[in-house]
Amino acid sequence: MSLRRLWAVARKEFLHVRRDARSLGMGIAMPVLLLCLFGWALTLDVDRVPLVVWDQCGSQSSRDLAAELAGSRYFALRGRAGSYAEIERAIDRREALGALVIPPDFDRRLWTGRGAPVQLIVDGSDANTATIASGYAQAAVRGYSQGVVLREIRRAGLRPPAPPLDPRARVWFNEDLTGRNYIIPGLIAVIMMVIAALLTALTVAREWERGTMEQLVSTPLKGPELVLGKLLPYFAIGMFDVLLAVLMGAFLFGVPMRGSLALLFAMAAVFLAGALSLGMLFSIVTRSQLLASQMAMVLTFLPAFLLSGLMYAIPNMPAGIRAVTYLVPARYFVHLLRGIYLKGVGLEVLAPEAALLAAFSAAMIALAMRKFRKKLT
Amino acid sequence: MPEARPPGASPAVSARELSKRFGDFVAVDRVSFEVAPGEIFGFLGPNGAGKSTTIRMLCGILSPSGGAGTVAGCDVGREPEKIKARIGYMSQKFSLYEDLTVEENIDFYSGIYRIPRGRKRQRKEWAIRMAGLAEHRRTRTAVLSGGWKQRLALGCAVLHEPPVVFLDEPTSGVDPLSRRRFWDLIYEMAGSGTAVFVTTHYLDEAEHCDRLGLIYRGELIALGGPAELKTRLMREQVVEVLCDRPAEALEAVAAVPGVREVALYGAGLHALVGDAEAAAPALGARLAAAGFRPGRIERIAPSLEDVFVSLIEERDRAGGAVPEVER
Numbered sequence: 001m002s003l004r005r006l007w008a009v010a011r012k013e014f015l016h017v018r019r020d021a022r023s024l025g026m027g028i029a030m031p032v033l034l035l036c037l038f039g040w041a042l043t044l045d046v047d048r049v050p051l052v053v054w055d056q057c058g059s060q061s062s063r064d065l066a067a068e069l070a071g072s073r074y075f076a077l078r079g080r081a082g083s084y085a086e087i088e089r090a091i092d093r094r095e096a097l098g099a100l101v102i103p104p105d106f107d108r109r110l111w112t113g114r115g116a117p118v119q120l121i122v123d124g125s126d127a128n129t130a131t132i133a134s135g136y137a138q139a140a141v142r143g144y145s146q147g148v149v150l151r152e153i154r155r156a157g158l159r160p161p162a163p164p165l166d167p168r169a170r171v172w173f174n175e176d177l178t179g180r181n182y183i184i185p186g187l188i189a190v191i192m193m194v195i196a197a198l199l200t201a202l203t204v205a206r207e208w209e210r211g212t213m214e215q216l217v218s219t220p221l222k223g224p225e226l227v228l229g230k231l232l233p234y235f236a237i238g239m240f241d242v243l244l245a246v247l248m249g250a251f252l253f254g255v256p257m258r259g260s261l262a263l264l265f266a267m268a269a270v271f272l273a274g275a276l277s278l279g280m281l282f283s284i285v286t287r288s289q290l291l292a293s294q295m296a297m298v299l300t301f302l303p304a305f306l307l308s309g310l311m312y313a314i315p316n317m318p319a320g321i322r323a324v325t326y327l328v329p330a331r332y333f334v335h336l337l338r339g340i341y342l343k344g345v346g347l348e349v350l351a352p353e354a355a356l357l358a359a360f361s362a363a364m365i366a367l368a369m370r371k372f373r374k375k376l377t
Numbered sequence: 378m379p380e381a382r383p384p385g386a387s388p389a390v391s392a393r394e395l396s397k398r399f400g401d402f403v404a405v406d407r408v409s410f411e412v413a414p415g416e417i418f419g420f421l422g423p424n425g426a427g428k429s430t431t432i433r434m435l436c437g438i439l440s441p442s443g444g445a446g447t448v449a450g451c452d453v454g455r456e457p458e459k460i461k462a463r464i465g466y467m468s469q470k471f472s473l474y475e476d477l478t479v480e481e482n483i484d485f486y487s488g489i490y491r492i493p494r495g496r497k498r499q500r501k502e503w504a505i506r507m508a509g510l511a512e513h514r515r516t517r518t519a520v521l522s523g524g525w526k527q528r529l530a531l532g533c534a535v536l537h538e539p540p541v542v543f544l545d546e547p548t549s550g551v552d553p554l555s556r557r558r559f560w561d562l563i564y565e566m567a568g569s570g571t572a573v574f575v576t577t578h579y580l581d582e583a584e585h586c587d588r589l590g591l592i593y594r595g596e597l598i599a600l601g602g603p604a605e606l607k608t609r610l611m612r613e614q615v616v617e618v619l620c621d622r623p624a625e626a627l628e629a630v631a632a633v634p635g636v637r638e639v640a641l642y643g644a645g646l647h648a649l650v651g652d653a654e655a656a657a658p659a660l661g662a663r664l665a666a667a668g669f670r671p672g673r674i675e676r677i678a679p680s681l682e683d684v685f686v687s688l689i690e691e692r693d694r695a696g697g698a699v700p701e702v703e704r
Contacts, residue, residue: 008484011484015477211472214438219486219489
């Protein structure tokens with residue numbers, strides 16, 4: 001392998017990128033845009049669920065209950081309803097995701113100790129939000145009802161008994177359960193996967209389509225020199241993207257970074273080398289820009305998005321799909337980034353993922369080099 | 378059709394029964410020839426005849442299906458990578474990077490060919506001067522005219538001063554003045570001992586070559602110097618017929634017994650006949666009878682075009698009705 005030839009290719013490729021607004025845009029603007037878009041939109045937290053209240057009782061206690069819900073960050077009161085028809089209309093128009101119905105005898109039953117039912121209606125067409133919202137509402141109502149019980153006991157001059165079980169849940173690594181802290185590190189991994197593969201998917205195919213490759217294959221240039229030379233400029237762009245993403249994570253999204261930045265960048269470098277080589281492999285095998293970029297989109301974006309553990313926890317997947325996730329390199333990088341970001345752990349814990357990621361990258365580089373043929377077909 | 382060579386001089390290019398099949402289609406059919414160092418070898422033929430396929434096999438970028446060949450002493454089938462260091466190849470599209478400047482293109486190929494540091498500068502200046510681009514060093518090649526691009530592409534392909542140069546239709550789409558200049562460069566290279574293998578379908582360019590090969594439907598049907606082809610290979614004789622309304626006279630001429638082929642040529646007609654002495658009076662009589670006013674009718678030396686038309690017609694007759702194959 002000649003470093004001089006490798007460098008000649010890298011320099012040329014760098015000039016292409018610098019002069020091509022489209023690839024610069026894709027290389028730098030797109031990851032920033034995607035991170036903003038998904039960072040803000042893709043939140044698994046459910047808060048400020050819009051709620052309407054049908055208070056048929058209209059007493060002090062029924063107003064207290066409604067206020068209890070409205071006062072939490074989980075619900076936002078969107079008005080009052082006077083009938084089930086009105087509730088239905090509000091949910092249909094998506095003005096509300098749920099409704100609280102307080103029956104007319106609420107107050108009476110509460111003070112006579114007969115147990116006062118309240119009804120909670122949740123729009124189940126968004127199952128995830130419905131589950132979470134009804135959980136919140138039940139907790140809020142339970143809290144309210146416990147308060148009532150305690151007050152009654154005290155009023156009777158008794159000492160309230162200790163609850164039989166007293167769970168003290170503490171959340172580690174993401175104390176305030178901010179979904180964003182969990183999403184952003186994984187998102188960086190997935191975005192880098194897609195961008196990297198798309199960046200290189202065009203390079204080799206473009207040269208075949210424009211005819212410059214016919215010239216190149218007639219020179220002493222070797223496959224590894226071409227592959228590595230073409231990777232270099234995109235690798236630089238990719239690392240710059242990672243830097244941007246980390247800065248955005250820290251300053252825009254306020255995601256805490258507990259682990260080693262050096263380890264993060266080292267892992268990003270390993271991952272990028274593999275993802276870029278995968279994109280180039282598509283380019284080498286198809287010799288068509290259209291086909292290669294479609295392959296890069298479908299074969300990296302979907303698995304990275306769905307099977308990397310970014311959106312859906314891998315342990316919850318069926319065994320068959322779980323087995324497939326081992327083939328998704330983004331899975332390892334998502335795991336690594338979350339470990340470094342949220343837990344601050346190092347290689348002592350992450351070694352298996354790091355090793356598998358390195359194996360993937362080495363395989364992709366080797367495959368791209370081997371598959372490049374200096375022959376026409 | 379081997380020719381006598383000075384003893385000891387090994388050919389720069391040699392092909393022995395070189396063949397290429399794409400599925401059922403035979404693109405190149407057992408082609409054999411040699412090119413000596415310092416020789417300009419013109420490879421002629423209609424589009425799709427197998428010119429580019431042959432050149433690609435010799436450059437080591439397309440594997441032959443059969444036969445053998447050597448280029449600069451290296452085997453086409455077994456040592457394609459060795460060949461690539463010893464040749465300059467210019468493909469049909471001038472393969473420059475259009476978003477790069479003149480200098481950047483040269484620097485790139487200079488790196489690819491690993492021109493020694495000491496010679497780098499000198500070769501770069503040579504290429505720029507040769508292409509006439511001294512004023513446009515930092516111009517992106519996209520905006521250069523065809524002639525400039527073509528000379529720059531040649532310069533890039535021969536930066537490493539290879540002993541053999543392959544040019545695939547280098548002058549297509551280039552103005553006549555630029556074509557003239559380009560041929561001067563070819564002469565210059567050949568003069569310094571480089572073997573130049575050039576494909577073209579311009580017959581006037583073929584006249585500039587030392588030797589010619591005519592390829593038709595994958596087969597080499599003629600091989601020799603331009604003068605030799607015109608005299609030795611031509612079975613028919615050419616009679617030039619000048620008359621008024623030559624386009625209308627075409628049919629009348631074709632109907633004369635002994636006329637095998639007739640074609641418009643400049644202001645008159647060229648008729649291929651077996652015996653010019655016998656045919657000339659008959660032609661004059663037929664034209665006069667058909668109401669034309671025949672002018673000079675005489676045997677002329679055939680042009681290369683006459684030769685090739687005659688050879689191709691002959692091949693078609695011999696091969697029967699060969700179906701037209703689109704590539």
